Amino acid sequence: MISPDLPVELKAALDAKLQGFSRNEAASRAAAISRTYRDGGGSGTIKSETDALAYVLARMPATYAAIVASLNAFVEIRPDFAPSSLLDIGAGPGTASWAAAQTFPSLQRFVLLDANATLRALALELAGTRLRDARYELGPARKLLADAEPADLVVASYMVGEIDEAERTALAGLMWEKTGEVLVIVEPGTPAGYARIIALRAQLIAAGAHVVAPCPHDEECPLEAPDWCHFSQRLSRSRAHMQVKGAEVPFEDERFAYVALTRTPAPNRPSRVLAQPVVGKADVTAKLCTPEGLSIAKIPRRAKADYARARRWRWGDAVTGA
Template sequence: MSAPELPAQLRSALEAKLHGLARDEIAARAAQISKTYRDGGNSRVIASSADALAYALVRMPATYAAVAASLGALVELKPDFAPSGLLDVGAGPGTASWAAAETFSSLRKFTLLDINAALQTLALELGRDHGRLAAMTCRRDLHALDEAEPSDLVIASYLIGEFGEAGRSTFTERLWAKTGDTLLVVEPGTPAGFRRIIELRTQLIADGAHVVAPCPHDGLCPLSAPDWCHFAQRLPRLRAHIQLKGAELPFEDEKFSYVVLTRNPMAKRFSRVLAPPVVGKVEVSAKLCTADGLQMTKVPRRDKAAYARARRWRWGEAVDKS
């Protein structure tokens, strides 16, 4: 996967918001918000415009990278998909909407749903100078999802973990009911995040959905604990990002799990690289999820053409073994 960076216009808007503010105060707010999320809290901790900005500066780059990488996987396998409308559920500061706008020039209607007023206000302010995002609409009442019109593309990123186990099943039904064509769900790349993805995947396949990515099939996941399906996206850190997190490295790696589901069966299936391949002088070894299940594939150097292709495989890629 290539490294998706925040669009220049979004970076500039975030930097402008930070101008004149005390970095120490914003850093302290960001640290408190991060601790709350780690302790199982939710977006209610974000209560002011300063809180929303602190959250956006720390989390927007990583969330954007994960969503953009997932949308890239969608485009790779459904190159003709040209959605006109997006429903961004749990939109926060609008991160997924920015990623979708960058991915699909066809998008004209952006509907953002989030219960947090501070994050919604920030989303509107960040998007107001964007040619298409300037027309986004935001709602934050409890009935917004049920009353929203179905959209070609629906995204729920880093959201379903905020629901209890009983509530997730109902929420999954509500998401799918608003999906005109394709649904993307992204979660943290942890065992718990992966389990939530698998639960949603299983439920919606039973309701007639078909997997686009990352799975090359609609069958049961072949992985078993303690293994789990996740991917990593390296992303550059903004200068403010480095300052607020007290980071030393100019990049970070966001680990995420995701699933893209559609209402129509996929015509062609590709295998998925589930871990960094091991490239040796004799062979390339790779862990692949295939239409026939999990395979530990070894491509010998004596097969020069296949070996050359396998050397270019990257974790998370869809690959054609034929």
Template sequence: MISPELPPSIKAALDDALQGTARTELAPRAASISAAYRQGGHSGVIRSRADALAYALVRMPATYAAVAASLNALCELCADIAPSTLLDCGAGPGTASFAAAQAFASLGTFTLIDANPALRSLALELAQHDPRLAQLGYLAGDARATLAKAEPAELVIASYMISEISDSAQRALADLLWQKTADTLLVIEPGTPAGFARIRDVRARLIGQGAHVLAPCPHERACPMVEPDWCHFTQRLPRSRAHMQLKAAEVPYEDEKFSYLVLSRQAPAERAARVLTQPQLTKIAASVKLCSDDGVGIVTFPRRDKAAYARAKKLAWGDALRGSDSQ
């Protein structure tokens, strides 16, 4: 399991990059970038080094936390997974690649793709602080056109980038991501109804092309989630002092909501139900909302069954629940 916090080397690299840059200069840039994204914008609003730094301080920690949580879910179910090559599509400042490097000591080749020159430049600068990433390859250009030219990789990640392209382009990109996946594909989107809708579309499309779902779903049938509900998870992470200053935040932590999907060329050795919300505990029972082989529903663990109740009390939103754990 890897920590949801940025690695010390990347934190130190960001501190070095900030030398000589006033926080008062970055705060309005961070606010402008956040507003643009909320209105459906994309990374094209990041045009300078100062913009890239503001983005990295405000969004990079939360994005890293979501990627780390998704990789932890993958490793929990596939303890022996050991990819040697990574393809990071829409890599931005390198966030997903930094998380993958922490999760897999086996990774030796890192290939990143992004069209934004300011984010690409920052990623290369930050990578110099990590010996394993210092020689990463960063391909510049449009995601689909550049991805088409890239070599396949054992682990492919598309983190918070599908939303930046049109619906028709999303379908074509999903196909191409799967074509470039030699083993495992991880897709992450914001934990909103719209973000989940994109994840569900990718899921259905690629299952139709032979993909197997590793997480979070316990099956490959049609998604049983019914509107207005949607499948998403949350990862809490501490805020740095700079982050709090830029966002004018009052609490020292942030809860990043995200939706994710892990697909594989290989069928999983086992399936696990997924906890979809924080379990509710009462004096009578523990109620757990699960997505299982039977669909989405509430499973109750009565307090009189001390062993089952004790297991349920340890569960958290996003946990995998194997069949033996629910007995």
């Protein structure tokens, strides 16, 4: 599995850009950008290099970690997938392209699409050797996507929440049209982010897609409000990251929701752990999404092998035999 921490080459490129950069100014700008995102805004407020660097410092590590976690979950079920081409929609500073490059060494062609010129400029500066030959197109996502060549892997991360429902529906149809085999969509792990994922999931299943992760089935999500499906990825914080976030602990837990869809159905989709299991003296209690639906599994201590296995389960794990 790929580490959730930023690659060494990307860290080095970021450190070089941050020489002489005011951490206080970055913290102020990062707080303003974060408020915009929480209020449903997008990357349109990022207009200067200072804005872009503040955003990358505050958000890129967590976004990268969530995308890597989503791709790791997919690869666990489809280890045979070896894409040669990537379409990164709403690419921003290139976070998803970096995550895909680390996950799939087979990738050779990278095409990034975004409407923000400032983030594009920063992405090209951070590209490094792995993404050196990437093509980064600037403009509205739907227009650029309509003109793009299909790719084996298409990723849309933390971007569908920035557009309205009608545009989202149209864009999703176009994303699937350009998907050679795998489409991965990642959103914040909020009820609103989950709702967007579920709506797109239903739309794309109706268009012929098959879910590989996190769901072990193509049926309707069995969860009922106020519950929602999301996961958590822990990542380490650099000193600069801690300063910009005003944080005191050297780690962060990023909550995210995602769906990975393919044109070819996966033969054996495992159950998914939907919350951190509760380990008791008598049993392990785990909330699972199974091929048959939602299940609260209780694995008794007397079943020693099963109990020992269940004690190692973590939120988000794919599990078999549950």
